[in-house]
Each structure stands twice: as C-alpha cells, then as structure tokens.
Amino acid sequence: MTISDGTIAPRNWKSVFRHDVPASLVVFLVAVPLSLGIAVASGAPVAAGLVAAVVGGVVGGALGGSVVQVSGPAAGLSLVVAELVHTYGWRATCAITVMAGLLQLVLGGLKVARAALGVSPAVVHGMLAGVGVVIALSQLHIVLGGSPQRSALENVLELPAQILDNHTHAVMIGVLTIGVLLVWGRIPRLRAVPAPLAALMVATLTAAVSGWDLTKVDLKGGFSSVQGPLMPQGDWHAIAGAVLLVALLAGVESLLTCVASNRLHDGPRADLDRELTAQGVANVVSGALGGLPVAGVVVRTTTNARAGARSRWSTVLHGVWVLLFTAVFAWMIALIPLEALAALLLFIGVQMVNLAHVRNLRNHREMPVYFVTLAGVVLIGLAEGVAIGLGLAALLALRRLAWVSVDVRQAGERRWRIVVTGSLTFLGVPRLTEALRGIPAGAAVELDLHLDFMDNAAFEALHTWRLDHERTGGVIDVDEPHAEWYSAAINGVRLFPARIPPRHDRWWLPWAYRRRSRSAEAGGVGSGSYAVIGADGTRHDDISVLCEPQGMPDLLEGMREFQRRTAPMVRPVLHRMARKQSPSHLFITCADSRIVPNIITASGPGDLFTLRNIGNLVPRADAVPADDSVAATIEYAVKVLDVRMITVCGHSGCGAMSALLGEVPDLPALRNWLRHGRQSLARFVAAEPCDDDAGPLDRLCRTNVIQQLDNLRSHPFVDTLVRAGKLELTGLYFDIGAARVHVLEQERFTPVPELRTG
Incomplete structure (x- = not known):
C-alpha cells in the first residue's frame, strides 16, 4: 500500500477515487453519530459537534502532520467543555476554544510538540478512563429517562432511585441501541455499515414505528442555528487556566493519536509540530464558527486507515460529506431519540476504560498512576485528576531513579560479599548504613558497586565506613563493573551521568588486566598502573594490573569471578541445555592462547562445537599414522550433532607454521604432529608470489x-554432505595485532566489514 503525503499528481487521482473516497464515506458514517453524541454530552448545541467535525476534517486534514489522522470533537474533552458551558455559557466557551487554538499555534511554532510525549501514558489512559466513567454514569440517567446530576458521585447516589422509577420507552430504546452496538460488529456481512450508525438508525426507525414518547435531538436551523464566540466574563486567572487546559488536553490527545497513526500505515511518518499547528488552526476556525474544540480522535483515525485511505484526501472529504449531509438532511437528524444518543455515549464511555492498557501498565508497575488519575477525574474533576496523576507519576519516577538495592551475604568464614545496585543517593544512605552495620569487624569484604550514579552524601557514608572497617584490620575489595563513581570521587575526578562512557563486563580481559580497587592500607593489596598500546597505536593508561596476594592462582580467582558475576546470568541458559547440546558449527582452530573462539564470533554456550590443536590441522583421511582424535571429533559433530557448517580458523604469527618454515623444535610428539602440515607447506611453495x-x-x-578445508573433503562422509548441499565449509583468518577477522572467498581472504554508525 502506497500512502501519499497529500501531493496528488494527475495520474494519482485514480487512486483517490478508488481508495480515499470510499474510506471517507466510511469515516463520515462513523463521525456523524459520534459528533452528535459528544455535543450532547458536552452540553453544547448539537450543531456544534457537526461544525467541529467539518472543520476537523477539512482544516485539520488538509494541514495536519499525519496523512491518515482524523480530527473532530473528542469524548475526552466533553467534561471540560461541559464545565465551561456551565460556568461561562456556550458562546464564551467558543471564545475559549479560539484562544486555546491560538496557544496551540504558538506552541507549534516553538517546536515543542514532542514534549507532549513526555506525559506518562498512565496519566493519559487514566484520564480517558475517568472521562469514560463520568460519561457513562451521566448518560445512564438519560437512558433511564431521567436527568444527569452535577457530579459522578451524585449520579451514583441517585442511580438506585432512577432505576426504581418506570421509564419504559427510554429504557427499551437504550437497551435496543446498546444491543445493536454489541451484536452488529460480530456479523461479518453487516460490518460494511458502521455499528454506531446502524444502532441510531434501528433506534430511530423503531421509535418512529412504535410511536414511543421520546425526546428528539434539537437541530432546528442546521448550521444556521450556531452562534459565534463571545468574550468570557469573570476571573481572568480562571479563564487563562481554562484556555491552557483545553489547549494542552486537545494537543496531547492529538499528538498521541498522531504517533499511534504511524503504526497503521507504511507511508510518511507524522510531523508532530505540523500536527499541533494544524490543530491550533482548526480550533481557531471551529471556535469562531461556534463549534466544539477539535482534537485527533483514535476511533475515526483507525477507521480511516482500516478503510483503505491512502492520502489526506480521505480526511478532507469526510468533512465535506458531513457538511453536505447536515445542509441537506438536517431533518433526519432531528428524528434521532436523545435516549439513543445517550446509549451510544454510554457504550463509548465504557469502551474508554481499556483493559488492554491496564495490563500493559501492570507490566511496567504504573497501575497506581492509572487508578489514582481515574479516581481523581471521577471524584474531583478532570484538571485536578490529571494534576494528581502527573504528581504521582513524577514521585514514582523519582523513586525509581533513586532506587538502590543492597545485598549482603556471607561468602565464607569471615568473608562477606556486598552488592549495591542502582542509584546511590542520600535517599539510600539509611539502607546502606544499616546493611553495612552488620559486617563484623576485621572481616574480608568484596564490595561490588553496580551504580549509575552516586552523590556526595552516599560517597561520604560509604568511604567513612570503609576507612573505619580497615582500621579494625578488615580488607575491602571494591569493584565497579559499570561506572567508576567511587574511584572518581576518591581521585577528585568530576563525573557527569551523561558523560560517563559505557563500560562492559571485563570477562574478556586477560587476568593481568582485570582492574580492582584494592586497599593499600591495613595490609591491602596495591594496584600498579600499566599503559597498553592498542592496534591503532592509541595509548591506554587506565588499565591496571592486579598484584595478586601470594599463593592466589589466577585460575582460582577467575573461577571465583565467574561464580560471582557470570554464573547467575548464564545459569538459566545452561540449565535449559544441560541434557542436550545442539551446536550449529564445528569450529576448528589453533590451541594458541590468544585465540578465543567465542570472542571473535560473538557466540555463547551451545553455539560452537570446538576442536583445537596446534596449527588448526585436519589430518587427511588416508594419513599415516591416522589421527583418530580429530577424525572422531569431526565424525561426532557431523553424524551425531548434525552441524551444518565446519569452520577452520587460522591466525597470524602461528607458531606451528613458523616451525614448518624453519626448524621444528626437538620435541618428538610435536615433530610427528607437524607432519600433517606438510601439504600446506608444499602448497605455499608452489603458489605464485603475492603482491x-x-x-x-x-x-x-x-x-x-x-x-x-581440502583435507576435510578427503573424509568421505564430509565430502558427501558437502556435495549434497547439507554441509558448508568455511575458512577464517584472525589477524591478532589488528583484532580483525578475515573470511575466505574464492581462495582469497577478505576482512569482515565493520558496522559503522553516525
């Protein structure tokens, strides 16, 4: 599907008529009943909802930042509008809408649209759910034939008495409308007609045929009945707050819908600043013409995309259809029972409480923000509920940022391990000091600091404890695998969180280069700094060589580091493959200590079945004497493990090849083994000189x-599988000094390309 950004060449008009015109008709059929219902819920003239639908479609669609987003009156703003109408009157509310649009124009010009994405989704979803609850409770009274109360709590308290009263016709038409809404979308053949339109049509026809006594929608005069804006009277502080509230709520809802619209198509991505500016223009025009505030609406946008819209013409045309329909068929709208619109709004209000959002928020532990915002909107008010939700979201975010975990465990007799994880600030000092208080005097301590931040209060508390502990004869081994906040503070280096270069776990470093911060006081072990020259000639002065205590083998220390640091992470993976291995490669390489297959292939446990020997040699099948060890490994890998690739990896400066070129050392076993390299030497001598x-x-x-690789083909079972395309042979060459892998391609080695960014 190709989606245009709105520029239509003459040859593309065919696509407009084929895709956008039908989609616009579908959106039009959805927009009319929703616009009428939202106008009723807002306490505004019914025509105001249709004005907003026309302006949102034509103006918002033509100027907007998304090619499929549909703007119009939004249910999420109905509570604000209803309060404004009650406080200032309808015409003053139109003026507030105009001023809110001007504010959106200013914000769009300042390019601040993306700041709206910083609002917690839990607050937005909680606000919409709260609005939905309030709408449902108020409209339920109309469905029951009564009148809604001033607040959600009053609606709940009055509901029992409302249910006990006999409102036969109102209840029946409401139940019928909701029933059609529930059933209509489940019947495939009926889905061509939108469920809201079908529900209102069925309710209107039933009421007309039955002659029921119901309240009809008042649309006398059509668009000519709307009135222009009038400056609001009253406290200008409250009026300015109302303008800000309408501008922000409408803007945030529009921008979030705009972002969501990107997932509905593969065309141009939405321009958020352009969208906010377009919403500002649309609100200025809508308010000036006597319409409701305009915002991007999820339901209509989703309907537009699913109906096949491919350009913004669909959105614009849907506004045109609303205009023509209202001008020509306004008398049909006047036949719709008000109770049917109330039932439609009741249904929409319940749908605004989206359980899918609740499940997603639960996974991120943001449900408290959602429910507090919902409760605040329902019990106090929209602005107050949103403010409370934002405050709670900020507090929880601050708590997460300041979260710290202190784990203290005894690792042996008079040996303790402390792991501190998170952001170590003054808020975490009480927990840290309480945990450190339990360490006995004179004990050996392994202190692991997995920190992304440490403030001065935390450093002072930690360093003071360390000095006190060392005075009692204790030894403290401090390790900072990520950022060296503690070491920097000791050395007086100033660090900023955003400027700290990321550090990876140093498991791949040789033992000699593992950096530890050890106490040189109280019998601690010191660290000596060494400069390392990299392959590119860069000098690295920040690598320290650990001076191990006497009698502590590197292997044992390495195993301890594995058990402490790597084993907890790799244990779940190894547990799943404990009973069976299924490697995809047989990797044959040299026994050279500088070659680490898992590093140069970025592989993990279970990926490589590895064969290592001096010179990465594969004796031929007819070699005399035969070498059963190598042959057995190849045989097992191919026939039992069913590997799909065998790789032979050589390397620069190979000692075995050096021996072949010179004199083989007087080592009988090595001399016998290097006989299998004679074919390589003969091939090298026979080859033409290279440039x-x-x-x-x-x-x-x-x-x-x-x-x-040729020697591998001398084994019949290998050659058969290669010929059948079931086994692949590859060659690699590792340049140690440059840390560069070369791959064999048609008897030539080509460096593996690096992925560069920026």
Whole structure:
C-alpha cells in the first residue's frame, strides 16, 4: 500500500477515487453519530459537534502532520467543555476554544510538540478512563429517562432511585441501541455499515414505528442555528487556566493519536509540530464558527486507515460529506431519540476504560498512576485528576531513579560479599548504613558497586565506613563493573551521568588486566598502573594490573569471578541445555592462547562445537599414522550433532607454521604432529608470489586454512554432505595485532566489514 503525503499528481487521482473516497464515506458514517453524541454530552448545541467535525476534517486534514489522522470533537474533552458551558455559557466557551487554538499555534511554532510525549501514558489512559466513567454514569440517567446530576458521585447516589422509577420507552430504546452496538460488529456481512450508525438508525426507525414518547435531538436551523464566540466574563486567572487546559488536553490527545497513526500505515511518518499547528488552526476556525474544540480522535483515525485511505484526501472529504449531509438532511437528524444518543455515549464511555492498557501498565508497575488519575477525574474533576496523576507519576519516577538495592551475604568464614545496585543517593544512605552495620569487624569484604550514579552524601557514608572497617584490620575489595563513581570521587575526578562512557563486563580481559580497587592500607593489596598500546597505536593508561596476594592462582580467582558475576546470568541458559547440546558449527582452530573462539564470533554456550590443536590441522583421511582424535571429533559433530557448517580458523604469527618454515623444535610428539602440515607447506611453495604486504609466515598461515578445508573433503562422509548441499565449509583468518577477522572467498581472504554508525 502506497500512502501519499497529500501531493496528488494527475495520474494519482485514480487512486483517490478508488481508495480515499470510499474510506471517507466510511469515516463520515462513523463521525456523524459520534459528533452528535459528544455535543450532547458536552452540553453544547448539537450543531456544534457537526461544525467541529467539518472543520476537523477539512482544516485539520488538509494541514495536519499525519496523512491518515482524523480530527473532530473528542469524548475526552466533553467534561471540560461541559464545565465551561456551565460556568461561562456556550458562546464564551467558543471564545475559549479560539484562544486555546491560538496557544496551540504558538506552541507549534516553538517546536515543542514532542514534549507532549513526555506525559506518562498512565496519566493519559487514566484520564480517558475517568472521562469514560463520568460519561457513562451521566448518560445512564438519560437512558433511564431521567436527568444527569452535577457530579459522578451524585449520579451514583441517585442511580438506585432512577432505576426504581418506570421509564419504559427510554429504557427499551437504550437497551435496543446498546444491543445493536454489541451484536452488529460480530456479523461479518453487516460490518460494511458502521455499528454506531446502524444502532441510531434501528433506534430511530423503531421509535418512529412504535410511536414511543421520546425526546428528539434539537437541530432546528442546521448550521444556521450556531452562534459565534463571545468574550468570557469573570476571573481572568480562571479563564487563562481554562484556555491552557483545553489547549494542552486537545494537543496531547492529538499528538498521541498522531504517533499511534504511524503504526497503521507504511507511508510518511507524522510531523508532530505540523500536527499541533494544524490543530491550533482548526480550533481557531471551529471556535469562531461556534463549534466544539477539535482534537485527533483514535476511533475515526483507525477507521480511516482500516478503510483503505491512502492520502489526506480521505480526511478532507469526510468533512465535506458531513457538511453536505447536515445542509441537506438536517431533518433526519432531528428524528434521532436523545435516549439513543445517550446509549451510544454510554457504550463509548465504557469502551474508554481499556483493559488492554491496564495490563500493559501492570507490566511496567504504573497501575497506581492509572487508578489514582481515574479516581481523581471521577471524584474531583478532570484538571485536578490529571494534576494528581502527573504528581504521582513524577514521585514514582523519582523513586525509581533513586532506587538502590543492597545485598549482603556471607561468602565464607569471615568473608562477606556486598552488592549495591542502582542509584546511590542520600535517599539510600539509611539502607546502606544499616546493611553495612552488620559486617563484623576485621572481616574480608568484596564490595561490588553496580551504580549509575552516586552523590556526595552516599560517597561520604560509604568511604567513612570503609576507612573505619580497615582500621579494625578488615580488607575491602571494591569493584565497579559499570561506572567508576567511587574511584572518581576518591581521585577528585568530576563525573557527569551523561558523560560517563559505557563500560562492559571485563570477562574478556586477560587476568593481568582485570582492574580492582584494592586497599593499600591495613595490609591491602596495591594496584600498579600499566599503559597498553592498542592496534591503532592509541595509548591506554587506565588499565591496571592486579598484584595478586601470594599463593592466589589466577585460575582460582577467575573461577571465583565467574561464580560471582557470570554464573547467575548464564545459569538459566545452561540449565535449559544441560541434557542436550545442539551446536550449529564445528569450529576448528589453533590451541594458541590468544585465540578465543567465542570472542571473535560473538557466540555463547551451545553455539560452537570446538576442536583445537596446534596449527588448526585436519589430518587427511588416508594419513599415516591416522589421527583418530580429530577424525572422531569431526565424525561426532557431523553424524551425531548434525552441524551444518565446519569452520577452520587460522591466525597470524602461528607458531606451528613458523616451525614448518624453519626448524621444528626437538620435541618428538610435536615433530610427528607437524607432519600433517606438510601439504600446506608444499602448497605455499608452489603458489605464485603475492603482491600483498604479508610476510611469508602470514601467507603460509592463510594457505594452511585453505589446505585444511581440502583435507576435510578427503573424509568421505564430509565430502558427501558437502556435495549434497547439507554441509558448508568455511575458512577464517584472525589477524591478532589488528583484532580483525578475515573470511575466505574464492581462495582469497577478505576482512569482515565493520558496522559503522553516525
């Protein structure tokens, strides 16, 4: 589906007539009943809802930032409008709408639209749910033949008495309308007609045929009955607050709908600043013409996209159809029972309490914000409920930012481990000091600081405890795997959270380069700093070499670090594959200590079935003497593990290849083993000289990889699978000094390209 941004070439008019015109008719059929219902719920003239629908479609659609978004009167604003109408009157409310539109124009010009996305979705959804509850409670009284009360709480209290009264015709038409709404969309053949329109048509025809005594919609005079704006009288502080509230609520709802519209099509992405400006223009025009405030509406936007709209012409045309319908068929609208519109609004209000949003918020622990906002809107008021929700969301966000976990465990006799995770601020100092108080004097402590921030109060508390503990003979081993807030504070270095370079877990570093901050006082072990020169010639002065205590083997220390740091993360993965392995590759490489297959392939447990030997040699099937060890590994990988690829990886500066070029050391076993490399040496000697800068040793290392791939094909079961396309053989060459992997392509090695950003 190709969606245009609104610029229609002559050849594309066919697409407009084929896709956008039918979609506009569908949206028009949805917009008319919803606009009427929202106008009734807002306490505004019924024609005001239709004016807003026309302006939202034509003006908002033509100027908006989304090609499929449909604007018009929104149910979420009905409570605000109803309060404004009650306080200032309808014409003054139109003036407030005009001023709100002007404010939106200013905000759009200042390019602040994206700031609206910073509002917590829990507040927005809670607000809409609260509005839905209030609408449903008020309209329920109309469905029952009565009148709504001033507040949601009064509506609840008056509901029992309202139910006990006999309102036969009103109740029947309301039940009929809701029944049609529930059933209509479930019948595939009827879905072509929108359910709201069908419900009002059925209710109107039933009321007319039955002659029931019901209240009809008052639309005398059509658009000519609307009146222009009149400046509101009263406290200008309250009026300014009302303008701000209408502008922000309408703007936020429009922008959130605009963002959601991006998921409905694959055309141009929405321009939020343009959308906010368009909403401002639409509200100025709507208020000036006596219409309701305008905002982007999810229901109509979704309907527009699903109906096949491909340009903004669908939105514009739907406004044109509303205008023509009202001008020509206003008498039909006057036949609609008010109780049927109330039932439609009751249904819409219940749908605004979206359980899917509640489930999503529960996963992010934001349900308190949702329910507090909902309760505030229902019990106090819309503005107050939103303000309370925003305040609670800010407090919870601050709490999450200041969250810290302090885990203290005994790791052995007189040895303790403390893990501090999160943001260590003054708010977490009481918890930290309480946990540290339980460490006995003189104990050895492993202190892991997984921190994204540490303020001065937290540093003072932690450092003071450390000094006191060391005075009692204790030894503290401080490790900061992520950001070195503690070390920086000790050294007087000023750090900013946004400027701290990300640090990864250093599991891949050699033992000699593992950095620890150890106490040099009270018998602690010191650290010596060493400069490391990288492959690009850069000097790195921030790598420290750990001076291990006497008698502490590196292997044992490494295992302890694995158990403490890596095992908890990898344990779930290993648990799932504990009984069976299913690697996809057999990786054959050299026993050289500088080659770590999982690093150069970014693989994990269960990915590679690895075979390592000196020189990454694969003896031929007819080799004498035979080498059952290598053959058994290949056989098991191919026939039992069903690997789909065998990779031979050589490397620069290989000692085995160096021995082949020079003199093999007087090591009998090694001399016998290197006999399997003679084919590689012969192939190297027979090859034509190369123009590359590589020396003889590195050229032999690469030639050796190619030869070992040929040796693999000498095993019949390997060759059969390769010919059948069930097994692939690949060659790699690792340049140690440059930390660069080269892949074999048609007897030549090509560096693997790097992914660059920016």
